[in-house]
Amino acid sequence: MNRLQGKTAIVTGGAGGIGKGIATAFVKEGATVAIIDLNEEAGKQTIQELQAYQPESIFIQANLAEHDKLADLVKQVVDRFGKLDILVNNAHASRMSSIAExxxxxxxxxxNTGFYPTFYFMQAALPFLKETQGTIINFASGAGINGDVNQVSYVAAKEAIRGITRVAANEFGPFGINVNIIAPIAKSPGMVEWAEANPEYYQAMLAKIPLRRLGEIESDIGRTAVFLASEDASYITGQTIMVDGGSVKLR
Known part of the structure; x- marks a missing residue:
């Protein structure tokens, strides 16, 4: 299990949830990972777990809404490790509300927490990813593709991320950089908490998933990210990969 041996990755929102699942899958495949997250307590705990597999991995506490500091974060990682191979833009915060509200x-x-950090991190990472012919993995959602109700601000940002990912795939492709999107449904701590508070809605959602389960943050979402970051996916770019148990079938 050394598909990412010698590679350096940034994972935003890596202290918990899907980001932690991806970071864990990466270090188990030999990558050195810098997780960037606002939550200092969770970040310190997660990095201890990651360092059991890759001792050089680091945690950087940062507020991604401070957009003028994002380029410095990328430079900090490159200065520490000498290069950057993989950028995972996972972090995103939002609140549910209808269009009327x-x-x-x-x-x-x-x-400010999802779309702009994705853009500014891609922009800042580009010179370094050119050198490594690296990989960018961004995150979207079936909520955006379906137009889920009460998710308008989240959907707007996620679909904007899908748009700039396609542009980046076209612009960065000549440099050997592939840029893709994962759109997951995952058993993250937030999803579990929501399911416990809303059991009827959760069962209704589960019934609409053909595989009848939520994705595991490491073995399902994380392993997909490993694939996209590996040589096995070097000829895939500009794609939205639905890791959602078959909920959305893109045409």
Whole structure:
């Protein structure tokens, strides 16, 4: 299990949930990972777990809504490890609300923590990924593809991320950089908490998933990210990979 041996990765939102699952899958495949997260306590705990597999991996505490500092974070990682091979833009915060109830505040939260960090990290990482012919993995959602109700600010940011990912695939492809999207349904701590509070809605959602289960953050979502970051996926770019148990079937 050394598909990412010698590679260096940044995973935003890597202290918990899907980001932690990806970071864990990466270090088990030999990658050195820098997790960037706002949650200092969770970040310190997670990095201890990751270092059991890859001792050089690091945690950087940062607020991704401070967009003017994001390029410095990329440089910090490159200065530490000498290169960057993989960028995973996973972090995103949002609040549920209908179109009628949504204000600028909801849009600001969703775009400032999801869309803009994805854009600025891609921009800052480009010179370094050119050198390694590296990989970018961004995150979207079936909520955006389906237009789920009460998710307007989240959907807007996620579909905007899908748009700029396609542009990046076209612009970065000549440099040997592949840029793809994962759209997951996963058993993250937040999803488990929601399911426990809303059992009827959870069962209804589960019934719509052909495989009748939520994805595991490491073995399902993380392993898909490993594939996309490996040589096995070097001829795949500009694609939205639905890791959702068959819920959305793109045409």
């Amino acid at each position: 949504t204000t600028q505040k909801e849009f600001d939260l969703s775009f």
